[in-house]
Amino acid sequence: MTPPLKVAVLGANGRMGAEAVKAVTAAEDMDLVAALGRGDSLQRLLEAGATHVVDLTVPASTEANVTFAVEHGLHAVVGTTGWDEARRGALAGLLAGHPETGVLIAPNYALGSVLASAFAAKAARYFESVEIIELHHPDKVDAPSGTAVRTAQLASAARTPAGVPAGPDATEHSLDGARGADVGGVRVHSVRLRGLVAPQEVLLGGPGEQLTIRHDSYDRASFMPGVLLGLRSVASHPGLTYGLDGYLDLND
Numbered sequence: 001m002t003p004p005l006k007v008a009v010l011g012a013n014g015r016m017g018a019e020a021v022k023a024v025t026a027a028e029d030m031d032l033v034a035a036l037g038r039g040d041s042l043q044r045l046l047e048a049g050a051t052h053v054v055d056l057t058v059p060a061s062t063e064a065n066v067t068f069a070v071e072h073g074l075h076a077v078v079g080t081t082g083w084d085e086a087r088r089g090a091l092a093g094l095l096a097g098h099p100e101t102g103v104l105i106a107p108n109y110a111l112g113s114v115l116a117s118a119f120a121a122k123a124a125r126y127f128e129s130v131e132i133i134e135l136h137h138p139d140k141v142d143a144p145s146g147t148a149v150r151t152a153q154l155a156s157a158a159r160t161p162a163g164v165p166a167g168p169d170a171t172e173h174s175l176d177g178a179r180g181a182d183v184g185g186v187r188v189h190s191v192r193l194r195g196l197v198a199p200q201e202v203l204l205g206g207p208g209e210q211l212t213i214r215h216d217s218y219d220r221a222s223f224m225p226g227v228l229l230g231l232r233s234v235a236s237h238p239g240l241t242y243g244l245d246g247y248l249d250l251n252d
C-alpha cells in the first residue's frame, strides 16, 4: 500500500487554510503533519517530516514559503494570489536546480471555475467584446482576483493569434476606474460585497447577442477537491505548473 502523503498547511488559521486542514484530515491517503499560522517557523515543516506543503497565506509571504519548500525538496500546492510573471519566472529558475520537486500554482482550485475559464477562452475569439466581472467578499486583500487575471490572459491569448481586435469602446471621458482594469486588452471589474464568496462572470458580446459564462463558489469547500487533486498529482509533475488545467485533460 502507498504510504499517506505527509501534508503541511500554511495559513492554517485563515478562511482557506482552515478548510484545507479539514479536507486533508478527512482524506484517507493523507496525514496532516503540520498546520502553521503567521509567525510560526518554517523549520517546523522539516521537524514534522512534511513531504507536501499547501500554501494559502497572503501575497506578501507566499514566495518565501514556496522558496523554502523547494529548497528542502517539498512539493508545493499553492492557492495564494500574487504570483505574477516575474515571480513565476524566478520560481521556475529555482526549480531548475531541484528537478525532482513539483509546484502547482493555481489561481482557482474550484473545478467549475477552471472549466469556466477554459470555456471563456474558447469562446473569446468568436465575440467582438469580452469583459469580466469578478465579485468577492469584502475581506479579500487583492483586486482584481487572480482568477479574473488568469481568465483575461487566457481569453486574450486566444484572441490574438485568431486576429480578433481589442473590443470596441468609444469611451472618451470617464472617471478613473470606471472602465475597470485592462488585462491584456480585456476589461476586468471588481466588486466587493458582504455575503459573497467568489462568483465570476465573463460577458461576451456580438451583434445582437450575448453569452455569459458564470461560475459561483458559494462555499470554500468548492476549492478542496482541486487542492486534494493537486496534492495527489504534484509529485508526478516536477517543475512549475501554472493553473489546475495543467493537470486536467480539457481537450476531450
Ligand SMILES: NC(=O)C1=CN([C@@H]2O[C@H](COP(=O)(O)OP(=O)(O)OC[C@H]3O[C@@H](n4cnc5c(N)ncnc54)[C@H](OP(=O)(O)O)[C@@H]3O)[C@@H](O)[C@H]2O)C=CC1
Pocket: 010, 011, 012, 013, 014, 015, 016, 017, 036, 037, 038, 039, 040, 056, 057, 058, 059, 061, 078, 079, 080, 081, 106, 107, 108, 109, 110, 223
Ligand atoms: N486558488 C484558490 O482556489 C483560492 C485562493 N485563494 C487565495 O488564498 C489566499 C488566502 O485566502 P483566505 O484564506 O481567504 O485569506 P485569509 O486572510 O483568511 O487567510 C490567510 C492566512 O494566512 C496567514 N498568514 C499570513 N502570513 C503567513 C505566513 N507567513 N505563514 C503562515 N500563515 C500566514 C494569515 O494570518 P493572519 O490572520 O495572522 O494575518 C491568515 O490566517 C488569498 O491569496 C486568496 O486570494 C482563496 C480562495 C481560493
Ligand SMILES: O=C(O)C1=N[C@H](C(=O)O)C[C@H](O)C1
Pocket: 081, 107, 108, 136, 140, 141, 144, 145, 146, 147, 148, 197, 198
Ligand atoms: O480571495 C478569495 O476569496 C479568492 N481568491 C482567489 C482569486 O483571487 O482568484 C480564488 C477565488 O476567486 C477566491
